[in-house]
Amino acid sequence: MLAYLNIPRSQLNDTYIRTEVAPYATGLGGVNEAGNHSFRLADWLWLGLLAVIVLIIRLLERANRHQRHMTAMNLSADQQRFWKQNKSILWWIKKHITYAPIGKTRHNREFKLSSAVNMGTLPSRLHAAILLSWVLINIIACVYLEYSGPNPYRMAAELRGRSGYLALMNVVPLVLLAGRNNPLISWLQISFDTYNLIHRWLGRVVTIEAVVHTCAWAYVKLAETSWEGIRHMIATDAFIGYGTLGTVCLLLIAVLSLSPLRHAFYETFLNIHITLASLTIVAIFVHIKLAGLLELSLTMLALIVIWSYDRFMRLFKLIMLNRKGNKWTIATITALPGEASRVTLHLPRYVKIHCGTxxxxRFAGLNVWESHPFSIAWTMDHLAYFPKHEMDTENGEGRIDFSKSTTDVDFVVHAQTGITRRLYNKAKASGGTVTVRAAIEGPYAGHHSLSSYGHAILFAGSSGISHQLPFVQCLLKGYVDGTVATRKVTLIWIIRHSEHLEWVRPYMEQILPMKRRKELLTIKIYVTRPRNAADMHSASRTVQMFPGRPDVEILVKEEVAAQVGAMCVTVCGPGTLADGVRKAVRQNQETGTIDFIEESFTW
Ligand SMILES: Cc1cc2nc3c(=O)[nH]c(=O)nc-3n(C[C@H](O)[C@H](O)[C@H](O)COP(=O)(O)OP(=O)(O)OC[C@H]3O[C@@H](n4cnc5c(N)ncnc54)[C@H](O)[C@@H]3O)c2cc1C
Incomplete structure (x- = not known):
């Protein structure tokens, strides 16, 4: 048998080719359909099982949080001791699995070859385990073949069938998990970032399987005909032509998705990626339709319908959110000290926006095809009221007319090198403020609530403050209204220069005078490169400024020593800060209930 593997076609005898090679050159000859179905089941069951396990864990967590919220909401800080204590081995799981990076510390700190060449980040320990188990299932499926027969071409046909089938099955989650509107984000409370990570790994495996599928076909075809025969089939046979197109598109996508290329030319990458992905899906659909595989064609068709629906709905929602009659969203961009801009979007309608979204x-006249994610730092509703009715109470202002109300949404945007810098430059060149037409898509995420925690520590690095401010506002309001369990909030903000304080001045002017603010909130600001010692002025015991970088481990330890009820530590900022806070939280897991939430600006 082995002798035939390397023999040129000219030396294989015609009878052998007709009886032992040609039957396995195309179609279902040699394909183990029963085995393919079993592995499809294993592949999907594993992904489904993981989703169900996460869903059950999330539901249990929600139930626990709800119970804690309902009971602790009415308790003072001292009475929340029950919720402070660890009651199971959950702390061990959080410390060593769910919150753990692969190694000791590094998770979200990017690998950079230079300031321009970004190699991406490392997955967490849990993510790595999940991805590894799924990759293993795919490897096992591809090598679990019938090896006993004497004919290598039959084995190649079986490998072609298996790898092609698996690639198809994996294309389904590959596409579904990539969407911004993926409903699993809120159901499983897993961030878009994590689905993106899974999407990238699914993509790599699908590409390898498609290449194996094509090579296994070419190996048999070469023995049956020649290189010329292969070329001829690709050019003239629609079934083979579309299959090859699908594989070539996937290979191109894989090369263009390499981290340095993706990060360096993100928008160009994204547009080419979507075009190539659409082409791949259509090519695969035609390929399997021509093969007469009805069930698989229907699966692909369903995928095309869902994907098109998602794109259509995104466009529909974008127009609905940003247009009302002849009014369109307008953005006021204000240049701030420290190379940042405040972007205020004046929406033509009322929108309810939750914390942490x-x-x-996108901005007219500034590469309108680019859309960039930013945390919502502040919202201001302009409420309209129905005319006073005789049924309204004496003091009431009447009912709110949401159809005539509008919302303003604020963002703090730190100037990088692309559109964020052009925004800043445009505002600066126009005397500090400029107005342009804009569009907002979202809001997204916002599925974390801190209301059930007795104690919250919010870390922010630079523009990461925009993610934390709405939580401060919500918790303060909830504290005064008696609707949250939170009795202690510490906001730690790390900035480079004290002029960055201007980024949040209008919001702090609203937060600081809030009723009972001093009972709940302590603000610690660390200025890592102060220009002037006089700037380091602590306004009061509850608003303090320090020069230099904070020692995150000591800060967390101090807070843990004075922990009130269950604690939540959240961080939004550069990868180094996030990794440091993660480490500090893991170090204190034995001490009491401490949860960790990270909002990442990396992707
Ligand atoms: C969920 C989330 C919330 C964010 N919130 C804020 C915020 O409140 N304030 C703030 O200043 N920044 C925020 N960012 C980061 C911000 O989106 C990027 O800094 C911005 O897109 C860079 O644009 P640029 O053209 O100037 O980038 P460049 O200078 O060209 O690149 C700078 C970095 O941004 C990356 N980047 C470029 N385009 C995108 C894109 N479309 N999406 C994601 N990253 C991109 C680049 O790969 C590079 O790593 C957030 C990011 C995410 C993912």
Whole structure:
């Protein structure tokens, strides 16, 4: 048998080719359909099982949080001791699995070859385990073949069938998990970032399987005909032509998705990626339709319908959110000290926005095809009221007319090198403020609530403050209204220069005078490169400024020593800060209930 593997076609005898090679050159000859179905089941069951396990864990967490919220809401800080204590081995799982990076510390700190060449980040320990288990299932499926027969071409046909089938099955989650509107984000409370990570790994495996599928076909075809025969089939046979097109598109996508290329030319990458992905899906659909595989064709068709629906709905929602009659969203961009801009979007309608959400923005006249994500720092509703009715109470202002109300949404945007810098430059060149037409897509995420925690520590690095401010506002309001369990909030903000304080001045002017603010909120600001010692002025015991970088481990330890009820530590900022806070939280897991939430600006 082995002798035939390397023999040129000219030396294989015609009878062998007719009886032992040709039957396995195309179609279902040699394909183990029963085996393919079993592995499809294993592949999907594994992904489904993981989703169900996460869903059950999330539901249990929600139930626990709800119970804690309902009971602790009415308790003072001292009475929340029950919720402070660890009651199971959950702390061990959080420390060593769910919150753990692969190694000791590094998770979200990017690998950079230079300031321009970004190699991406490392997955967490849990993510790595999940991805590894799924990759293993795919490897096992591809090598679990019938090896006993004497004919290598039959084995190649079986490998072609298996790899092609698996690639198809994996294309389904590959496409579904990539969407911004993927409903699993809120159901499983897993961030878009994590689905993106899974999407990238699914993509790599699908590409390898498609290449194996094509090579296994070419190996048999070469023995049956010649290189010329292969070329001829690709050019003239629609079934083979579309299959090859699908594989070539996937290979191109894989090369263009390499981290340095993706990060360096993100928008160009994204547009080419979507075009190539659409082409791949259509090519695969035609390929399997021509093969007469009805069930698989229907699966692909369903995928095309869902994907098109998602794109259509995104466009529909974008127009609905940003247009009302002849009014369109307008953005006021204000240049701030420290190379940042405040972007205020004046929406033509009222929108309810939750804490911890972000939205994608695009601006007319500034590469309108680019849309960038930014955390929503502040919202201001302009409420309209129905005319006073005789049924309204004496003091009431009447009912709110949401159809005539509008919302303003604020973002703090730090100037990088692309559109964020052009925004800043445009505002600066126009005397500090400029107005342009804009569009907002979202809001997205916002599925974390801190209301059930007795104690919250919010870390922010630079523009990461925009993610934390709405939580401060919500918790303060909830504290005064008696609707949250939170009795202690510490906001730690790390900035480079004290002029960055201007970024949040209008919001702090509203937060600081809030009723009972001093009972709940302590603000610690660390200025890593102060220009002037006089700037380091602590306004009061509850608003303090320090020069230099904070020692995150000591800060967390101090807070843990004075922990009130269950604690939540959240961080939004550069990868180094996030990794440091993660480490500090893991170090204190034995001490009490401490949860960790990270909002990442990396992707
Ligand atoms: C959920 C989320 C919330 C964010 N919130 C804020 C915020 O409140 N304030 C703030 O200043 N920044 C925020 N960012 C980061 C911000 O989106 C990027 O800095 C911005 O897109 C860079 O644009 P640029 O053209 O100037 O980038 P460049 O200078 O060209 O690149 C700078 C970095 O941004 C990356 N980048 C470029 N385009 C995109 C894109 N469309 N999406 C994501 N990253 C991109 C680049 O790969 C590079 O790593 C957030 C990011 C995410 C993912």
């Amino acid at each position: 972000h939205a994608y923005l």
